[in-house]
Amino acid sequence: MDKIRIDKWLWAARFFKTRSLASDAVNHGQVQMDQRDVKASREIRVGDLITVMQAKIPRTVIVKDLSEQRGPAPLAQQLYEETPDSLDNRARVLERNRLSPEPALTLAHGRPTKRDRRDLQKSWNTE
Numbered sequence: 001m002d003k004i005r006i007d008k009w010l011w012a013a014r015f016f017k018t019r020s021l022a023s024d025a026v027n028h029g030q031v032q033m034d035q036r037d038v039k040a041s042r043e044i045r046v047g048d049l050i051t052v053m054q055a056k057i058p059r060t061v062i063v064k065d066l067s068e069q070r071g072p073a074p075l076a077q078q079l080y081e082e083t084p085d086s087l088d089n090r091a092r093v094l095e096r097n098r099l100s101p102e103p104a105l106t107l108a109h110g111r112p113t114k115r116d117r118r119d120l121q122k123s124w125n126t127e
Contacts, residue, residue, distance in 0.1 A: 004066045006031065006050070007040040012067040014076040015052050015059075025052070050080075057093050060086035 007023040016022035023040040030053040061080040
């Protein structure tokens with residue numbers, strides 16, 4: 001086996017829980033090969049460079065081995081190697097997300113209470 005469909009490999013490498021999720025991600029442009037969008041039927045080979053968007057965080061990996069079967073996580077991690085730039089970028093994004101404030105805390109009064117809602121409805125009805 002010297003080539004395999006990209007959606008099948010992404011599923012076997014445990015980037016996605018199901019093959020249909022992998023196929024959907026590829027079709028929605030969340031997976032790129034050599035910085036180009038691909039179709040789910042695209043065949044990959046050992047040495048290909050693949051970028052996968054997961055939770056809005058890009059992961060760039062080099063294909064080290066091919067597999068059509070989904071196995072345990074330690075075996076799946078041997079199918080690819082993440083590039084050093086990707087590891088650094090992912091660490092920076094995760095740290096930035098950890099340090100960023102919760103958006104709800106920026107609201108002046110927080111979420112309106114039931115009393116606030118009733119007061120708003122009264123003011124709308126009197127106008």
